[in-house]
Amino acid sequence: MPAVPQPSAFESRCNATYDALMWALSRPGLPRDLPPFDPDDLPAGLAHPAHAALIDALIDRECTVHCENPELARHAARSGAAPGTPRTADHLFLDGLATPDLLGDLRQGSDLHPEDGATLVLPARLGQGAPLRLSGPGVDGTLDVRLAGLPEGFWQTRARIMRYPMGFEVFLTDGARVLGLPRSTRVEVL
Amino acid sequence: MAYVATRGGERAIEQSQRLFRAEMGAITPERVAELRRALPYLIDRVMGEASLYDEDLAALALAQTGGELYEAILLLRAWRTTQPRLAVAAPVTQESLFTHRRISAAFKDIPGGQVLGPTLDYAHRILATEVLEGATSRPEPVEPADRPAPAQQPSVAAWQAANGLLSAPRADSTTGNDIPDVTREPLLFPAPRAHSLQSLARAETGGVLALGYAAQRGYGQAHPTVNELRLAEADLRVTHPRGTVFSAGRVKVSQAEVVSKKGSALGLGFAATLGWNEVKVIAAATLDLNAKGAPKGSATEEEFFLYHTEGVESSGFCIHFKLPHYVTFQSSLDAMRDARAGAAGAAPSKQAEPAE
Amino acid sequence: MTLQSLTKDWEPMAYGFLDGSAKREIRRKMLKAISVPGCQMPYASREVPMARGWGTGGLQVSCTLVTPRTRIKVIDQGADDSVNAASIRKFLASVSGAPVTTDTLQADLIQSRHRIPEERLREDQVLVLQVPNPEPLRSVQPNMSIARQMHADADYGRMWLQLYEQIVRSGRVMQGASYPSLVNGRHVMTPSPIPRWDVPKLHMARHLTLLSAGREKRLHAVPPFTRVEPLVFDDVPYRVEDHAGLTCHRSGARGFFMNEIPQADGTSLHEVSDSDLGVKTIRAAEGEDTRIGATWYVDGEMS
Structure with missing residues (x-):
């Protein structure tokens, strides 16, 4: 057997990024730190460089991706992913959302294949804004969080259109922090 | 007193592999080349089941496993997993x-x-036993047809x-990575x-x-x-x-x-x-x-x-039944003994156990 | 675009054995599995240098998660020294450089076949369970596609009927290990062939459990703080193996899941199935400085 392989810096970053995402979904509402990255490793001029790091950890030619930011879209294309629309994409990376209407377009999978539901990545301000109460798998009882930067009616729309186990996952990024909300999490606007 | 010798397991594994390999002796480039030359249909079968076309690797896999076909194919499949996909060839008609x-x-x-x-x-399927008595069985030369x-x-x-x-x-027009x-x-x-x-x-x-x-x-x-x-x-x-x-x-x-x-x-x-x-x-x-x-x-x-x-x-699942199943067996025994105790005096139940 | 930008440097083996595309696929599927607890997610499941049915599913998850700092524990039937556990541990260490341990408390990642350690797992720990058959409905529906449709419809009537028939015929549920359990009130899953003793450890646990079947190409998950309820009738309570009163003849540990060791005189002795707990119990008895963590069962009762 060859010598023990060493992870490249890229491999280490992707692994740590995934680790943050995995725990973010496992413990909804608890922000996780994404690993630091070398600015040279990611495209310049991105408003949300963390989104590029998520692409590195998750996305390749087996994915269909919708990126709002053109520079991020080029980064995703380099992974081999096919560009998609909000209706066709399995992963969506947005710079923001003015209304919750887009949620209605997202893939939710089917009862037979819930895994076909989309993953939506959005920037938000964690720890600010309106209080929300989370419950469901991964939450020890209930958890109150504050999230700002999302459009009015976002949570109501999410609750209205998802019929578990169909649904979509949401990652909210704030700089190098990420918070996960799987479809299994109930979000109550306080 | 140590409860278990953790290293014991590793030593046993190592020695069991040595026993297996001792039987085959040294694997040389010549042996691999001879296998490839002498057994083209076996090489073909292995390459087909491995879904990896490389006669040298197939011969090596056979040499390394002493002809244990399932092992040889697993070796090739596991190697195949690690290889990058460089290109997709054009469809063959x-x-x-x-x-x-x-x-x-x-x-x-x-x-x-x-x-x-x-x-x-x-x-006619007749063994060329003369080879075992020292003769060499040489193929007759092929005579070309008048019109190929x-x-x-x-x-x-x-x-x-x-x-x-x-x-x-x-007709399916899908090509390349879309297949x-x-x-x-x-x-x-x-x-x-x-x-x-x-x-x-x-x-x-x-x-x-x-x-x-x-x-x-x-x-x-x-x-x-x-x-x-x-x-x-x-x-x-x-x-x-x-x-x-x-x-x-x-x-x-x-x-x-x-x-x-x-x-x-x-x-x-x-x-x-x-x-x-x-x-x-x-x-x-x-x-x-x-x-x-x-x-x-x-x-x-x-x-x-x-x-x-x-x-x-x-084949993997079949041989996995060799692995210890103490826990599942113990769990079934517990349910069985309890059911028997409950039914003491009554005839033992004939129903099938749930499969494990 | 240059060739250099399209490729990476040659390496004899990818870190963690699996290449980037295999890892990304497993990551994506794990995220969905965590999001729909107990629902089986299909994945490609690459061939790895181990036979199918020998932990290749757990191995692929571990290979995806591992880093040079992840402390790994591998057990089979509760024991670190089982030959298959030793083989998997050696492989994981050799493809990742990760440190290994037998101590449940020290481990970041525990790959296990058929047991959950007796010491409580923490919220920073990941348990990877090897799964031979991911489909809890197989005994009532061997066809995987039909079974999947039954999950989609939450159609668990035949599963209940089977349990009911066992009670009628044998006076109790005869399911040994792999006790079918309802996760988050929606999906029936197999907890893998862990004994009934271990299933309550998954209910509202602090750790993350990933269950992966390499041969059958399915993975499912139980996130922390998730309801895992064995299928039982209101008037026939769930019963774990009757091991609460057994004592380990080697370590003296009592009130844990045991291996039964038949003796030549027709009787049986017992030894604690969680080998590391046995080791620690002996060390503690001999006055060594040993820390035994809080256990799920105390005096043979789930606490």
């Missing part, structure tokens, strides 16, 4: 194959002709389709056609034969006629990043078309694999022929035969 052998049981003569090619079909058979020939099904005897399969790849995606049902054919191509020969034979004997609805059986070489045409199309070499392939009467037309079954393996492609094409409309859970239902002819999975 039947009429473009460089054909060595091509026979039809459906018609006495077919466009392009019957080409017997290399086969032991009509040999054409290298490229059309498929018999194409002729039948042109004559309205069967509906030709719809579903069963080694990179899970097999789900109903399966894409590409997944079905790929699964049959890498299926275990014995498994395909057992289920194909069951179908041929009458457990399938359709009795196959071998429309054509072909052993050939396929040209690998690859596009260079600069755009040049070039041949990256040739691989040996086998394919079979089988047909049977289905209402007023012919039904068509097809299979192909890497390497020359006639039994496998005829049996696999028979399964393909019978798959349409097969009852759920029958041996000719696609989900049934594709899951159960996957050699690496089936």
